[in-house]
Amino acid sequence: MSTTVAVLSVGTLAGLLLVALGRRRGTTQHPDDVIDPTTTEHWLIERVRNHPRLHRAMATTDRRVVGGVAVAASFVALFVAALVVGAVFDTIGTGRGFARWDQAVSKWGPDHASTTGAEILRQLTNFGGTRYLLILMTAVGIIDWIRRRDASSLLFLLTVGIGVSLINNGLKLLIMRERPPGEQLVSAAGSSFPSGHSAAAAACWLAIALVVGRWAPSRYRPYISGAGVAIACMVAASRALLGVHWLTDVIAGVFVGWAWFMIVAIAFGGRQQHLGEPAEKIAVDEREQNMSGSQQSQDHEARGDASRVALDSKGAA
Numbered sequence: 001m002s003t004t005v006a007v008l009s010v011g012t013l014a015g016l017l018l019v020a021l022g023r024r025r026g027t028t029q030h031p032d033d034v035i036d037p038t039t040t041e042h043w044l045i046e047r048v049r050n051h052p053r054l055h056r057a058m059a060t061t062d063r064r065v066v067g068g069v070a071v072a073a074s075f076v077a078l079f080v081a082a083l084v085v086g087a088v089f090d091t092i093g094t095g096r097g098f099a100r101w102d103q104a105v106s107k108w109g110p111d112h113a114s115t116t117g118a119e120i121l122r123q124l125t126n127f128g129g130t131r132y133l134l135i136l137m138t139a140v141g142i143i144d145w146i147r148r149r150d151a152s153s154l155l156f157l158l159t160v161g162i163g164v165s166l167i168n169n170g171l172k173l174l175i176m177r178e179r180p181p182g183e184q185l186v187s188a189a190g191s192s193f194p195s196g197h198s199a200a201a202a203a204c205w206l207a208i209a210l211v212v213g214r215w216a217p218s219r220y221r222p223y224i225s226g227a228g229v230a231i232a233c234m235v236a237a238s239r240a241l242l243g244v245h246w247l248t249d250v251i252a253g254v255f256v257g258w259a260w261f262m263i264v265a266i267a268f269g270g271r272q273q274h275l276g277e278p279a280e281k282i283a284v285d286e287r288e289q290n291m292s293g294s295q296q297s298q299d300h301e302a303r304g305d306a307s308r309v310a311l312d313s314k315g316a317a
Contacts, residue, residue, distance in 0.1 A: 003113040004120045007237040015230030022222035033213065033221040035206050035228070037266045041278050044266065048278075067267045067275040071159065074263040079167055082256050086175040086193040089248045102246040106180035109241030118185045121238040125186065128197030128235035133204040134161045144211055152273040153211045156264065157204075164203040164260050168196040168253075180243055188244035195245045195253035198236035202257025205231045207265070214271055232257065 018034055026032035048054055092099045113121065126132060141154030169190075177193035190196075209228035213221040236250040245253075268275050 002117050003109055003241045004117040007121060007124060007234050007241060010237040011230040011234035014233040015226035018229045019222050019226040022225075026222075030219050031222045033218070033225055035210060035225045035261075035265075036213075036221070037262055037270045040262070041266050041270060045278055064275050067278075071163075071264060071267045074267075075163060075167070075260075078256065078259055078263065079170060082167065082171055082194065082252065083174060085252055086171055086177065089193060089246075089252070090175055090177045098248050102180075102248055105240050105247040106182055106243055110183040110185055110243045113185060113241065118242070121242050122186050124234050125197055125238040125242065127205075127231055128201035128239070130161070130165050130196065130200050133200055134158075134165075137161050137204055137208060140208055140211055144214070147215070150273070152268065152275065153214075155275065156268045156273055157207050157211060159268075160203050160207040160261055160264050161200070163264065164199050164257055165196075167256060167260060168194060168199050171256075172196070177246075177249070180246060182243055184243040186242045186244055192245055193249050193252065194256055195236065195239050195250040197239050198232070198245075198250040198253030199257035199260075201232040201235035202254045203261040204257075205229075206258065206261045210265060210271065211273070214273075 019031065022031035022034050025034070089098065137157040137160070138154070141151075141157045144153040145151045171194055172191045175193045176191045179188060179192040205228035206225065209221075209225045213224050216224060232254060236254050239245040239253075240247050240250045266278065269278060
């Protein structure tokens with residue numbers, strides 16, 4: 001099997017798997033869009049409702065403040081988690097566990113890549129370039145801004161793109177994992193963990209799919225998302241088979257990217273694309289509860305007044 005076939009197979013299978021999962025959760029005519037975080041958002045809101053103090057605090061604070069704080073806290077948590085994983089991978093011996101897979105993949109790619117195959121992999125890996133993705137995301141955000149007269153999607157896309165870049169660069173500086181020592185078919189700078197191309201592709205292509213999916217009928221959205229996943233997986237596979245990353249680097253990069261995308265997507269209310277949308281829903285729920293309680297109190301007082309009038313009428317009679 002050539003490296004090109006391997007990369008295309010990985011991307012195709014990943015995209016088809018996402019579409020199949022959408023069909024399983026939805027219907028054949030209207031499959032579910034798995035990357036839309038609506039279900040997770042509902043779960044989060046229900047959990048907040050079970051904590052009165054947290055519920056009240058979120059309901060009385062500006063939704064953009066809540067959304068920004070949530071993104072910042074999640075950024076730190078994700079960074080620390082990835083830092084721990086990277087430190088573990090960096091200390092694994094070369095003769096056991098994940099390291100054997102790392103060694104095998106780093107050697108197999110350069111050994112099986114023809115001149116044409118290597119050139120195809122170099123072109124595929126560009127789809128994970130941070131600069132290229134930021135330009136593309138800015139363009140998509142501006143188009144959505146023009147269509148909807150709302151800059152929320154542009155802010156969402158830039159938060160995803162800039163955030164994942166900061167996570168990657170910070171982890172690389174702290175972990176300083178060495179790249180595979182064998183032949184490398186493309187130039188690469190910096191340390192190895194995590195794969196920046198893989199993380200950027202995973203986060204940014206799903207963010208683009210989420211926004212572009214707003215422009216298409218709902219039945220087409222899972223296929224747009226599947227294409228985003230396929231591109232991310234092809235980029236990740238190409239980085240490992242070009243010999244510039246360990247297999248564990250690209251796997252961790254993909255999960256970091258997807259996790260960051262999901263965190264920001266939830267903070268922006270999924271396809272609603274308003275920073276702090278979950279907090280807004282909680283605030284509306286709180287106001288409705290207060291209004292309901294006030295109405296019940298007024299009804300109770302009205303019934304009490306009516307009872308007293310009736311008693312006074314009987315006494316006068």
